Amino acid sequence: MSTRKRRLGGWGFEGEGFAPSSQLVEWLEAHVGPPGPAITGDTIQMPGREPQALPLAPSHNISTEPEDRLAHARGQGLADVIRVRTGTVRTIPDAVVRATSAAEVEEILRTCDERGIRVVPWGGGTSVTGGVNTPDGGAPVLVIDLEAMSGLLHLDTQSNLAVFGPGTPGPRVEAELGKHGLTLGHFPQSWELATVGGWVATRSSGQESLGYGRIESMVAGLELVAPSGKWQLPALPASAAGPDLRHLVMGSEGRFGIITEVTLRVRARPHTTVVDAYIIADIERGMAAVRTLVRSDLPLSMVRLSDPRETLVAMAVGLGSSAFAPLVRGYLRLRGVANQGCLMLVGAKGEDEDVADALTAARSVLGRHHAVSLGRQPGRKWQRDRFHHPYLREALLDRGWATDTLETAVPWSRALETRRQVVNAIAETAAAEGERAVTLCHVSHPYRDGTSLYFTFFFRTAPDADRTIARWAGLKRATSEALIACAATISHHHGVGSWHAPWLEPEIGQLGRDILLDAAQRFDPRGILNPQVLLDPTDRLED
């Protein structure tokens, strides 16, 4: 179990990092322009304001240390990191309590409910949607950190069902299951930090969702503690006993209650995972190939397709230093699509022989789409670095460039148009203030009927924190509007939080939002739980 210290004002752990290559820096200078002012962590300031005293029993493990409170004030979105780094965090919790049991959560919530104390549930704190940020306004705020409610609580080896505490982070999930030859197979990019409860509360999806499914398909049962009581939904493989209420908890983002236990479907640990790389002529052909693969019954664990720009950056950053780059460039020139080629990764897991069979069959499918194999080195590199990519953001902030991501999902028939609209929205919004912003896109969670689209965009920092965040907020608003106009979801796996909340009603309708408000009222009549997320449509991007 990791005891590494989390970094303040940045992703991940102290001592870790992911420095941009000189090629990436050159690429940014060429496409985004020279850097703006650096936003380093040098100006982190501890909150000076005294916390409000909270009437909790002294038996609880309560902290009012300034650094602890600041560390629990914001998630891991770009604006969060900028606020912390620049000492401009406006609201921080009055205390942080580390609960140790569902009974303690119940007791704390009862007190908070009686005293009007607002509560933010905290798992790994990796929200990139403003999902754990301390609400503003006068009433005191308590963060309930679930890190002490961690670990494997029960394992039913006949049913392959494992009960975990909500605060269990990814590596511990896999370490505990690994002792029994099992795996969950849920590997979001935040895997090292994020927790079981957070995954469920935000409808998380891992990088191998094609093989293992989204978190929704892994949740068999759960326990929720709300101000109105404890609620248990038993582990069942399937049911027709009315609406599936597990799906009301999944995605509730701490607004309905605190998830205190999750029963997860687990599987035999695969012997190996192998990722093949290909280059394919253009994005249209790439998407057609992905569709064919995902509709085959091949037991693949992942298919990932980068658009031409992301492919060029990946080659500049990663493949650029490898023996493959000249080969790939030669191939693309030969096909007359020098700037249109798309990198594709195709993975399979299981026994050696089954993996070989699946990847051979995939190769045969991709051959019909004229994809060219790049072998396994790019896939190995991706596997090695995949949890380290988020560290790049802080290294770029240190240099004066900002980067963020957003993601969506749409039916295949609208995928290309949605990509175009989002990329344009970013470029045009930046251009309107005389800036350049550039966007990469990839497909990483394909489905039979549609796909996720994941966007990474870069822009220059502005003269100060507020103006940098305002620039970013402008891009977020433009892309959110573009998604709604394309009838694409406001989020495929990051969630709603407070930053996407203004765009929830356009997606689910007024009746949908009313239904969720009614449920919130039932679980939490006084509205103390994470009140700014999901259902409050206030635009808080610049908070």
Place this chain on the structure above:
Amino acid sequence: MSTRKRRLGGWGFEGEGFAPSSQLVEWLEAHVGPPGPAITGDTIQMPGREPQALPLAPSHNISTEPEDRLAHARGQGLADVIRVRTGTVRTIPDAVVRATSAAEVEEILRTCDERGIRVVPWGGGTSVTGGVNTPDGGAPVLVIDLEAMSGLLHLDTQSNLAVFGPGTPGPRVEAELGKHGLTLGHFPQSWELATVGGWVATRSSGQESLGYGRIESMVAGLELVAPSGKWQLPALPASAAGPDLRHLVMGSEGRFGIITEVTLRVRARPHTTVVDAYIIADIERGMAAVRTLVRSDLPLSMVRLSDPRETLVAMAVGLGSSAFAPLVRGYLRLRGVANQGCLMLVGAKGEDEDVADALTAARSVLGRHHAVSLGRQPGRKWQRDRFHHPYLREALLDRGWATDTLETAVPWSRALETRRQVVNAIAETAAAEGERAVTLCHVSHPYRDGTSLYFTFFFRTAPDADRTIARWAGLKRATSEALIACAATISHHHGVGSWHAPWLEPEIGQLGRDILLDAAQRFDPRGILNPQVLLDPTDRLED
């Protein structure tokens, strides 16, 4: 498109049937006892009572014909058929309207809402849970039959998404998709009669759910019309935009609104479907083998395991006349498990070669579990008869035996105990009144973490309709209590209706039921929609 006439007081179409073999009749006499009084359709009586006049516009296609009203008074459960056959139906609708559009449904619901007219939405009318029975009490009742809102409305061939009207029955779904080389792959036993809207409203599951998934996994988007308005949830492959509200509509059983459109995920039509048969030594080894198969990544479309008693009946009824019976009996005697052997069916679909590969791999797995192949004849017979088995019930009623089914799902670790408890509950309840009832069980929807259990039980009719229904109701109560005691779901795919409604709260908790009541209040403030199902815990088994 079928224009065959539905039978009154029995399953399916006029002119169809499934007569019991002499072996089955002998088996019933031996295990249940000599038949009770025959319950034939000779005493069907049209309702004499004049319907209340409903203030609907004459433009609507309204029927107040007695036979039409009686045909829409009850579903297809055992008690429904007995009531209709014996002229003891107590409540029938005042009118039946055949709506032709969502706009018309909206207009009709508005009128009903204003005038306090209660509404029962009607798809194929095949509920076996009292889910479409006319509510009692004074206010008038209108059935909205959706048969005219049938057919394929839109096909997105790139996304493999098909929009269907709610009244589209199974054969029409497949006929329309077949023109495009596509299939939905949803084949519940009621496939010939039941409709898209009904499948969604009740969380239906087809016989090939292992390959195609349950209806929940096929629904991408939908439209619902409720008294409080029209609600559209867009077709999306996946989303993290809060709770998945499609899962609130699925399973709502007409209580929240009328489903007026469903966007379904469809697939390439497989070239062939092949079903292999095996015999395996006993139920424990059979379940272990099913678990292994379902956790392999083999692309199987179905795995079905009959318990020893169901296997004996299947051999007596079906295999008894084939060349296999002596072979099977010889094998079982040889293994010293003459009465313990379990029939297993294993199916795969797709291209010839893929099907052959999958079934060969399955054979290898089953060989390790010492299963013995019975070849393909039993599977062919099952495929041929699978939509005809329900007709057997009426043929037995004609002779004085009653039969019904119930089903559940549980984690694997509780499957054997749940089977034992249900079988015992039926036997003991019958014994308490000096009768014998006998139960068969099979696994037909296996999952990685658990399985469905499907029970078929037989008992003798009593001297009159009320007493036969009271006998059946006693068995239903006992089995429902047994399911709850085993923490098994009250239904895997039949739904809640009114008959299972008393046992919903024990499964989902008071908070769960309150949440659903709040949603019902939001969709339907005056409670006009199908008011007796799902959320009304009154025991209506003997209505």
